[in-house]
Amino acid sequence: MVSLLTAPMKYLFTLLALAMLIIPAHAQDDISAQLNDLLAKKEFQRIIEEHADKAKDYPASAIYNIGMSYYMTADDTNCLKYMDMAIAKEAGEPSSHYIKGMTYNYMEQFENAVSNFNKAIALDDSKAKYHSGLGDAYFSLNKLKEALKAYHNAVELDDAPDRPFTMIPQIYNELKLTDQALTAFYVAKGRISKEASFYTSVVYNIGLAELLARNYDKAELAFRELIDIAPADYQSYAKLIQVHYGRKEFEKAEAYKEILYEAHGKGVLKGKLKNEYCFDQFKWNDKLIQVFERFAEPEGGLHYKHLFYVVNKNDQVDFTIQTECSAIWMEQGGPKYILGMTKGQVHSTFDIGFDEGFKYEILKETVIQALEGKLSPSASSLPSKL
Numbered sequence: 001m002v003s004l005l006t007a008p009m010k011y012l013f014t015l016l017a018l019a020m021l022i023i024p025a026h027a028q029d030d031i032s033a034q035l036n037d038l039l040a041k042k043e044f045q046r047i048i049e050e051h052a053d054k055a056k057d058y059p060a061s062a063i064y065n066i067g068m069s070y071y072m073t074a075d076d077t078n079c080l081k082y083m084d085m086a087i088a089k090e091a092g093e094p095s096s097h098y099i100k101g102m103t104y105n106y107m108e109q110f111e112n113a114v115s116n117f118n119k120a121i122a123l124d125d126s127k128a129k130y131h132s133g134l135g136d137a138y139f140s141l142n143k144l145k146e147a148l149k150a151y152h153n154a155v156e157l158d159d160a161p162d163r164p165f166t167m168i169p170q171i172y173n174e175l176k177l178t179d180q181a182l183t184a185f186y187v188a189k190g191r192i193s194k195e196a197s198f199y200t201s202v203v204y205n206i207g208l209a210e211l212l213a214r215n216y217d218k219a220e221l222a223f224r225e226l227i228d229i230a231p232a233d234y235q236s237y238a239k240l241i242q243v244h245y246g247r248k249e250f251e252k253a254e255a256y257k258e259i260l261y262e263a264h265g266k267g268v269l270k271g272k273l274k275n276e277y278c279f280d281q282f283k284w285n286d287k288l289i290q291v292f293e294r295f296a297e298p299e300g301g302l303h304y305k306h307l308f309y310v311v312n313k314n315d316q317v318d319f320t321i322q323t324e325c326s327a328i329w330m331e332q333g334g335p336k337y338i339l340g341m342t343k344g345q346v347h348s349t350f351d352i353g354f355d356e357g358f359k360y361e362i363l364k365e366t367v368i369q370a371l372e373g374k375l376s377p378s379a380s381s382l383p384s385k386l
Helices: 006-040 044-057 060-072 076-089 094-106 110-123 128-140 144-155 162-174 178-191 199-212 216-229 234-246 250-266 327-331 360-371
Strands: 276-284 287-294 302-311 317-326 337-343 346-354 379-381
Touching: 006 044, 006 060, 044 060, 044 076, 060 076, 060 094, 076 094, 094 110, 094 128, 110 128, 128 144, 128 162, 144 162, 162 178, 162 199, 178 199, 199 216, 199 234, 216 234, 234 250, 234 276, 250 276, 276 360, 287 360, 302 337, 302 360, 317 327, 317 360, 337 360, 346 360
Parallel strands: none
Antiparallel strands: 276 287, 287 302, 302 317, 317 337, 337 346, 346 379
């Protein structure tokens, strides 16, 4: 016969056993919530100091937050260590694989990054940042078509970040698909914030593409917008000069030339623009002719003023045709500029001169005649280093 006390005691022990199981579960929930709160407050070092050595007893979500703290403090080795610990406890959580992929991108271990991004996407393909990270890894491996596919997958999702919108047109440019690149730049312009750091780069690329396509009205809109954003954007002033030269509005270009010369005098121009600026571009056969004007006009000796760079399909300069100025020629009553050419190791001059204030169209027509072989040099020699 069973004692009346036996059954209630069994139930009591069962309840105590359940309580012992429930208490750790509540504790784990509490530690996860605590680390979530600290992570949101960016108290990364505190998380590391107070919890890293206890991680083996924590749930996957808490270990992930420890790994994120290392990620945010650029400790790649420990970030990977704790993400692996989180995955070992919960392999089906995609976030840990994603952070591993991002870390491998920073470490320039791009094949490992691809593997981890693909694992994250296999678990959850609805996160645009997973696809964008994969695109970055493929792009760094120069696998442009794979990168393009990943970025396109990213922009088709509602939570797409700005980066894939800006990378897609860049890849089209590298693939020489200029029409698709321009369309994608316009998509990026409409999508990203004007406050974004790369917004001006997108607008500049739109202006440049429209300029090369001789869509001068659209190019002008882009470069004027850039000047409105940054009045000291001297590259855009140079491009507006090209716009007006493309329209043969040479007088309108003079105001922008004055701005560049004034900036040059103040020493505020940088890069190649510090010494010269491009004021015209046009196609000749299968080559691009880029026309530059140098700011400096040193006294005495010989110097080049206007240079026509002949650029081949590989974006390399084959040779130049230029106006050359010599104090000696002018002292002898000659014109200010003589037409010259530098090709390989040979420097040649033509018996053709231009006075100051010449019409650009006449110079351009003369250069084209030289390109077509209709003009013969009057003298040739080894080039001077100018």
